[in-house]
Amino acid sequence: MRFEEQLVELLPRLRRFARGLAGSAGDADDLCQAAIERALKSRDQWQNGTRLDSWMYRITRNLWIDERRAAGRRGVHTPIDDAITQIAGDGAAEVEAGALRGDVDGAMARLPDEQREVVMLVLVEGYAYREAAAILEVPIGTVTSRLARGRETLMHLLGEAA
């Protein structure tokens, strides 16, 4: 199958992943567009026979991280919020958790970036820990610890009975 055809086939999943990272539909499709353009430009770097999906997810994720860092440098407020992970006994966080019950987007947006990407890859996209670690270029132990923290926060925000 042609390179472009494989990308077309991957597109629905890639949009889902991008939506989880970026939050809004518009930002997600901008991210996909940038990722596709990057992939077409650097297609020589993809080795036929290796997994195109992992390669595309890595490109998408790296573009997103770059964009987040650039936004951070420009002083754009980003909802990276470590406070929410220190939830035990915190009255304000309890109230917030109550307000977010049922709001998956809202809860995801409150995860730190490095937890959100792991949650998306493993829990939504269904990658094995090992594959997620390869996409993110981090050790497996990093994947499992970020995943554990992200899960706890989501369970708390969405309610135990989710």
Add this chain to the structure above:
Amino acid sequence: MTFDPATVAAFVDGELDDLTARRIAREAENDPALAAEIARHRVLKARLTAHFAPIAEEEPPQRLRALLVDDRVDTSLADRREARRARFAPIHWGAIAASLVLGLTIGLRPWMPAAGVVDANGALVASGTLAEALDTQLASNQPADAAVRIGLSFRDETGRYCRSFEGDGLAGIGCREGSRWTLERTLRGETRPAYRQAASGDLAADAAAMMAGAPLDAAAERVARDKGWAD
């Protein structure tokens, strides 16, 4: 609970070796705290999957497709849609299977075509002897040599009647939708007793996660059957 949280999470993510996974499934049968922890993880996973699944089923916007496809050679919009639908079918099915997440082991033990199951527009539905057993057989009163054994009958959180079953070729959980049983959890049945026991452990844990309230007792099971599994 003798398993640490990371192990329970790895169990739900299908990351454990078979032996450890079986031990957890078995222990969850007699350890409500462990079963609840597993259920908590599954519910979160199911919620996330269900929330994001529709995005992967949307038609990608033209501005993205246009980067990859020269649509001028396509014959018609209808043809393209048809072709795309056909190509995305496996993804669609994956989303459904995942959103039902009844099963962490779906990936480990891919469902094999088995007698008693038909594919109805992407949903697996019981047929033949399996459908008949789910319709009529009472767990409290089934022949020792029954081809399909019914395990638990219960209502899930949406109010449907669901029943776990085990046969030689296939085991799983069927839930009543209209006049048919949709299979929400399937794994290959095993004839060897040790495996059968492990499978029933998995199923019991899954049933516990799906269940709203307690399983039906023998009397309630009979009443539900006599009413045709409808309210």
